[in-house]
Amino acid sequence: MSNEKTDWWVGLFILLGAIALSFLALRAGNLSSFSFAPTYALSAKFDNIGGLKVRAPVKSAGVVVGRVASISLDEKTFQAVVTVQIEKNYRFPKDSSAKILTSGLLGEQYIGLEAGGDDANLVAGGTLQFTQSAIVLESLISQFLYSSAEKQGTPQGTESAPAPKSPKLSQ
């Protein structure tokens, strides 16, 4: 086969590969939801981040405004420190709150931002003061069992409820 023909076929082959890769990245994957807009960093501390992962979305009113950049542990307060990158054109008041929510019932976890009422906005490097940790299913259940056991115990007075068999919280 002549050299030009071979080159043409090889070019076609590589092009096909590029198309396939772009298809996978854009149509199948989440690359299209990556914005290349400039971002600024904010941080927040949580008692428990649950199953939050890096690159999880940060949403406000359901709209993606940024992504989780990094997660680490503060060794003094033993709280989780989460840094998020927010798109520069979204500004939030200083008293906004960050909650770790779950999409759907058993879906991926993300950070939900609720705007506060302050006039001043958070700037790059700022910290979200008000946070709510992830809901851990086990503590929810044990809470429910404890409270229901308590309710059972109070009318009898002395007869205290059997020691709340709160399942050992696996932290």
Added chain:
Amino acid sequence: MLTPPQNSHQPVLRLEGVSLGYGDFTVLREISLEVLPGQVVAMMGGSGSGKTTLLRAATGQLVARQGSITLFGQNLAHADRPLLQSLRQRMGVLFQQGALFTDLNVFENVAFPLREHLSLSAAQLTERVLEKLNAVGLRAAAHLKVSEISGGMARRVALARAVVLEPELVLYDEPFAGLDPISLGITARLIRSLSDRLGCASVVITHDIAESFAIADHVYLVGQGELKAHGTPATLGASTDPYVQQFLHGHADGPVAFDYPVTPAFEAWLARTGTQA
């Protein structure tokens, strides 16, 4: 031309007391021979006598256990890889089956050494290749694929490829094996005429007596692991050595025995088979 001016009496290839072998097995002992520029030398011997081993020693593919091999005045034992590569560019080898590159066509096969070692313009390259193909009578076959040509033609293409760099030494590994009478005559004449035209030395490894005697200046006869005789075709034809006689006249029995020698392994096998039968 690539060849620097050379003393026409300095041998192109010289072996002195060379012993060659593989592993524990020694194929050839104490071989001494030399090839002068422009000479056609025939290396003859029975099958398995070590002729191909000699060829591989001459190209530097096999290292001599004893003795020295001198190629173009360079001792091969002391040659490092770059030197060996430059020496190999001054020689051509014609392999027994042609060893053409099956993924290239005839033209590209002959052009291969030119493309690898020289930077010629497309026009120069084409001219050289077609000229060499013309010398072997296959100019009009340049467009054919290797699978489309006969065995005899393949060998001629391989010959063209072996001489396309206009080497000073060409080695032919059994060029006459399995050829029809016409091709035999053509090949023998090509070897001689190329040698004369290019001024290169030729070493023809063969056991074909008639053709090689017709074109050789000097003949070496190898057998039973050593050099049995050498001389001009006339001298050898007149020799009274029993080995030479048996070889040249094709006697069934003589120094090369007809019967395979009895070994203990055979006797043991026979005893076993005899009782089982």
Added chain:
Amino acid sequence: MSQTNFLARLGKQARERLTGLGLFTRFFFMLLQRSSIVFKRPRLVSQQVHFIGNFSLLIIIVSGLFVGFVLGLQGYYTLNRYGSEEALGLLVALSLTRELGPVITALLFAGRAGTSLTAEIGLMKAGEQLAAMEVMAVDPIRRVFVPRFWGGVIAMPVLAAVFSMVGIIGGWVVGVLLIGIDTGAFWSQMQNGVDVYNDVLNGVIKSIIFGVAVTLIALYEGWQARPTPEGVARATTRTVVTGSLAVLGLDFLLTALMFSN
């Protein structure tokens, strides 16, 4: 007496295997060392990409399509039990990009391209073509092996990506067109769940590593083949077997490395 023979044989086999492994590694480094020809004569490499890649496209596309069909079908049956049919797109895409794309492509590659590489080189060896090259002062490793190595390494990720893409489309055809799942849910769940870095990129990395492994094994077996018909046949068999096992073994290692959270 036979016991010591057995142990001696075992020891001998072990030694031979180790020597073979050492030789294999040396072969790999030789290829890397002499790879400068890729830049000096890129045409050689692109020719090999053509022979290895383009000639495998048909089997990859057809296989990808059918694997996608099956994934769509089987995935639907399983998800339907839990009322999660809408996650079919996600299931198909993740299965393909993370695992099936790279692995099945590599196995097919070992069978199609790997054996043809081994056979080609084995036959070149048998026909004294490699020796002829050496005697013509052309390094066969540089001229024959290196271009084929890089051709395989380049072709493999492309083939794996095509396989995954075609498979996803096949899953869509079965899930949406034939079964009737909502096409919007199919794609949106997929896009939400498939991460470019974790899933697509890891799949690409896997396929590159598989490409190196399979091509290397194919070339090595050809290089070491006995220059006889049986020798070449044995070598091609070894290419498929060793190559496939290597792919599966590497896949386990890589999956453990990449996807353990």
